[in-house]
Amino acid sequence: MISVQQQDFNQQVEHERLRCQSSIGAIVTFTGLVRDINDGQAVSDLSLEHYPGMTEKCLVDIVEKAKARWHIIASTVIHRVGQLSVTDQIVFVGIASQHRGDAFAACEFIMDYLKTEAPFWKKETMENGQTKWVDARESDQKTLSKWAE
């Protein structure tokens, strides 16, 4: 399941959706939250822009790449767009597999690629009212090297 949506999501509901087969032994989930501080500045709100159409294609493509490398029984990627506040959920990646090694690796792989390839952009509103587009982190690019085959 892949969804780009404004509304929030519920962990229990998403977990039950992933528990679709009795052969599943491991479920790993990642959830990204809006932090109160970024680059040393106090953040109050976040606005998320995306490229409709390309976003969904890109997420499908990343999940397919993961399925080619690891045994995945079910997967979910949810990314929210629009206006968010501090502590809000931004993104959810859930992987259900027979064994935990596959679930951990696939979940982290999808997040690492989502961070560097999926066309989303964050704009922060600081507590002083100023707005600022978030800069891409070089460290996110470097992280990809661990997935080189």
Added chain:
Amino acid sequence: MISVQQQDFNQQVEHERLRCQSSIGAIVTFTGLVRDINDGQAVSDLSLEHYPGMTEKCLVDIVEKAKARWHIIASTVIHRVGQLSVTDQIVFVGIASQHRGDAFAACEFIMDYLKTEAPFWKKETMENGQTKWVDARESDQKTLSKWAE
């Protein structure tokens, strides 16, 4: 939070417990489920025995080891004991961190050590009614080598 308990747990409740600070940017969770097949045999039920007292100490110790290596804001380890059925939740490990790298590594580290050090033992009841103590997997021991410093 560390708990060894008979009762089931709810993903949303556990997730909210981990979302305790606005500096949290990443939550990674692992959930282990009772699989329908183990070593090629159809499983109907599972009984989990443990060593009360040592189990809790051991889990505290594993979490402390993880906290010494990665930046962890909040952590939860829940392990169920007693009678379980196929698709039931067995174990939950949840890690809240500022950044995803720490949360992924600490969560997988805790699961890998729990699998080889925490005194729990599984006894399976097969669909044909026979019972069998689950054998330890050599692969779980080998997995630990990736955490050598």
Added chain:
Amino acid sequence: MITVLFFAKLSEQLGERSLQVEASQAADTDQLFQYLTQYKAEWSSILNSQPCLKAVNQAMVNTNVTLKSGDEVAYFPPVTGG
């Protein structure tokens, strides 16, 4: 016509979210980029002063790509989702 899209900081700076360009003006993405740098007075400095990614028909490309009428080309800053 070729549809050109801009996103995020780049679209704010350029003051445009999308525009249509005659296919005859842009045989490939290098020509299209050249055309855009001359579209308005300040666009050259905006487009050349920062890292700028491009996607053709919603797939990221790093090299020069031949274009035809009906193609969709997007320019945007490095992504920051997740």
Added chain:
Amino acid sequence: MITVLFFAKLSEQLGERSLQVEASQAADTDQLFQYLTQYKAEWSSILNSQPCLKAVNQAMVNTNVTLKSGDEVAYFPPVTGG
């Protein structure tokens, strides 16, 4: 007295979950293990035929450890939780 505990398959095979051993019979874990192998006729083959882990006062140990009255020693198969 030293409290000895058995878990899982091992306790099923031995037919005991716990027993008390005089500290004078077991100055260390090697002596205790020797004592247990002679506790009942079949215990020697059960205890020597499979991998058997031990914990002293609820901490796993791999070497011979000196014991004193009040200590708790547990024997169990390799763990299979998670």
